Amino acid sequence: KAGVTQTPRYLIKTRGQQVTLSCSPISGHRSVSWYQQTPGQGLQFLFEYFSETQRNKGNFPGRFSGRQFSNSRSEMNVSTLELGDSALYLCASSLQGAVTGELFFGEGSRLTVL
Amino acid sequence: AQSVTQLGSHVSVSEGALVLLRCNYSSSVPPYLFWYVQYPNQGLQLLLKYTTGATLVKGINGFEAEFKKSETSFHLTKPSAHMSDAAEYFCAVSGNTGGFKTIFGAGTRLFVKA
Numbered sequence: 187k188a189g190v191t192q193t194p195r196y197l198i199k200t201r202g203q204q205v206t207l208s209c210s211p212i213s214g215h216r217s218v219s220w221y222q223q224t225p226g227q228g229l230q231f232l233f234e235y236f237s238e239t240q241r242n243k244g245n246f247p248g249r250f251s252g253r254q255f256s257n258s259r260s261e262m263n264v265s266t267l268e269l270g271d272s273a274l275y276l277c278a279s280s281l282q283g284a285v286t287g288e289l290f291f292g293e294g295s296r297l298t299v300l
Numbered sequence: 301a302q303s304v305t306q307l308g309s310h311v312s313v314s315e316g317a318l319v320l321l322r323c324n325y326s327s328s329v330p331p332y333l334f335w336y337v338q339y340p341n342q343g344l345q346l347l348l349k350y351t352t353g354a355t356l357v358k359g360i361n362g363f364e365a366e367f368k369k370s371e372t373s374f375h376l377t378k379p380s381a382h383m384s385d386a387a388e389y390f391c392a393v394s395g396n397t398g399g400f401k402t403i404f405g406a407g408t409r410l411f412v413k414a
Contacts, residue, residue, distance in 0.1 A: 229390065229404040242401045276343055289402060291343030
């Protein structure tokens with residue numbers, strides 16, 4: 187059974203650009219959550235999608251957005267990149283949802299903003 | 301609102317010694333509690349979880365944790381550390397307030413000395 191796949195694994199952008207990250211969940215999982223991981227802030231919740239609907243959103247500015255497609259694949263987009271957006275972005279899928287269910291994480295997309 | 305506090309950002313033990321990683325949570329409703337482990341350049345992997353029932357939870361790789369409601373704690377233990385246990389460990393809480401999300405602690409990096 188394939189795990190959670192995130193693409194790209196590494197990317198470098200410059201300030202002001204935008205970026206789109208992709209996440210393919212485990213087959214059958216309808217919940218996809220996104221987290222930002224940085225050394226200073228740890229794991230910060232971005233948002234969760236379940237069956238194409240955003241169920242919850244963390245405390246991030248509107249530059250951070252996401253969506254989920256009918257096949258449960260999810261994308262997140264960050265516009266007008268800032269230096270502080272440099273981080274490891276982790277996607278996690280879940281069968282039962284992000285409350286009671288185990289989260290299965292991908293290896294992350296490491297974004298560097300110059 | 302829910303929150304998680306992990307005591308000690310770094311813990312160092314000798315190989316064969318007891319591992320104790322501390323976690324306290326705050327939740328206004330019965331929580332779901334988790335421990336995840338992250339190895340370098342990888343996503344997080346579930347070690348164990350508490351939802352309902354027995355308060356002593358056994359996980360993978362010989363780890364276990366005990367849910368103590370009176371102390372709002374969910375400490376992780378392993379009787380005998382192995383070099384391969386060196387990693388970062390995250391305690392997490394979720395529940396039906398605050399939306400569908402799992403909140404993570406800041407993490408504790410475990411070092412194992414030969």
